[in-house]
Amino acid sequence: xxxxxxxxxxxxxxxxxxxxxxxxxxxxxxxxxxxxxxxxxxxxxxxxxxxxxxxxxxxxxxxxxxxxxxxxxxxxxxxxxxxxxxxxxxxxxxxxxxxxxxxxxxxxxxxxxxxxxxxxxxxxxxxxxxxxxxxxxxxxxxxxxxxxxxxxxxxxxxxxxxxxxxxxxxxxxxxxxxxxxxxxxxxxxxxxxxxxxxxxxxxxxxxxxxxxxxxxxxxxxxxxxxxxxxxxxxxxxxxxxxxxxxxxxxxxxxxxxxxxxxxxxxxxxxxxxxxxxxxxxxxxxxxxxxxxxxxxxxxxxxxxxxxxxxxxxxxxxxxxxxxxxxxxxxxxxxxxxxxxxxxxxxxxxxxxxxxxxxxxxxxxxxxxxxxxxxx
Numbered sequence: 557x558x559x560x561x562x563x564x565x566x567x568x569x570x571x572x573x574x575x576x577x578x579x580x581x582x583x584x585x586x587x588x589x590x591x592x593x594x595x596x597x598x599x600x601x602x603x604x605x606x607x608x609x610x611x612x613x614x615x616x617x618x619x620x621x622x623x624x625x626x627x628x629x630x631x632x633x634x635x636x637x638x639x640x641x642x643x644x645x646x647x648x649x650x651x652x653x654x655x656x657x658x659x660x661x662x663x664x665x666x667x668x669x670x671x672x673x674x675x676x677x678x679x680x681x682x683x684x685x686x687x688x689x690x691x692x693x694x695x696x697x698x699x700x701x702x703x704x705x706x707x708x709x710x711x712x713x714x715x716x717x718x719x720x721x722x723x724x725x726x727x728x729x730x731x732x733x734x735x736x737x738x739x740x741x742x743x744x745x746x747x748x749x750x751x752x753x754x755x756x757x758x759x760x761x762x763x764x765x766x767x768x769x770x771x772x773x774x775x776x777x778x779x780x781x782x783x784x785x786x787x788x789x790x791x792x793x794x795x796x797x798x799x800x801x802x803x804x805x806x807x808x809x810x811x812x813x814x815x816x817x818x819x820x821x822x823x824x825x826x827x828x829x830x831x832x833x834x835x836x837x838x839x840x841x842x843x844x845x846x847x848x849x850x851x852x853x854x855x856x857x858x859x860x861x862x863x864x865x866x867x868x869x870x871x872x873x874x875x876x877x878x879x880x881x882x883x884x885x886x887x888x889x890x891x892x893x894x895x896x897x898x899x900x901x902x903x904x905x906x907x908x909x910x911x912x913x914x915x916x917x918x919x920x921x922x923x924x925x926x927x928x929x930x931x
Contacts, residue, residue: 621811648895655889655902669863676868677714677721680891686800697911703918705729713843717791735793737846738762757853762793765837779813794836829870844875
């Protein structure tokens with residue numbers, strides 16, 4: 557008897573699973589003993605029905621979702637770090653040093669170039685809060701962002717609906733890219749950085765999906781209404797399911813309900829952020845594409861004299877960090893108190909450090925502008 561591994565796959569989830577089945581070999585041994593006892597009969601192979609196979613794959617998919625939810629959304633207070641974790645933290649700090657400590661290095665690299673600022677909102681300009689509708693920006697942060705916008709082209713790039721993030725920020729001089737860059741609009745009052753014929757910046761690469769997004773929002777609200785703490789938010793071109801206030805024991809139930817809705821919409825996909833599941837169109841467009849589009853709108857798509865700086869805290873910001881790495885221009889700055897995998901060059905611990913970095917940038921620019929016309 558031999559054992560063989562049979563791989564089954566589910567076309568929807570893309571996951572494979574190896575199943576060991578028994579098989580009887582017809583081949584005779586080369587040297588057979590007449591006195592050898594016959595081996596015991598092999599147990600019958602267990603064949604898995606298609607319905608059972610799908611159930612197993614579905615459970616594996618949900619389990620994978622929940623593990624990813626835990627990995628991106630720590631819920632427990634960390635105990636004192638063991639030595640290995642201390643070593644890992646030190647190594648991470650060497651590869652992603654503080655943007656405050658390396659401020660002179662950053663400004664030195666930008667000399668002779670036009671700085672363009674890109675800022676995430678939640679977790680970057682405002683703290684992460686339990687109620688996403690109360691993620692307010694502080695007045696001091698608003699003042700410094702307004703100052704930044706008077707000195708550099710500045711954009712807010714958020715997973716939020718563009719209108720909603722504008723209501724939080726309330727600075728007309730900024731570019732706004734909502735729904736992970738799928739809803740882009742230039743400054744309401746025009747921009748001194750744009751030519752006259754390019755003043756009206758407006759782009760929505762996923763406009764055809766709006767009716768579908770509305771349907772999904774309604775379906776998810778109905779499906780998740782029995783899960784205490786779940787919050788479904790329509791961000792125009794994506795639907796966000798916040799689970800920050802959901803008991804961790806209910807995360808599996810929440811993932812099941814989201815999957816049940818998502819399977820009816822093959823043109824939509826799932827991404828994850830900090831305690832949020834996001835359903836959005838499967839198109840080649842993300843925050844990295846939004847960054848490139850805005851640089852092109854500003855006339856810097858082929859320029860060697862541009863220095864983009866992107867500050868963000870979420871997984872979706874990694875797409876923008878990758879673009880900067882690939883371009884070999886500017887830097888990404890991740891906002892995080894703990895080491896995590898990132899393509900950013902530097903880090904800041906929390907929004908208060910983001911504000912300090914922006915304040916220093918404003919002071920540096922004002923001091924240097926008297927000596928140079930370019931940055």
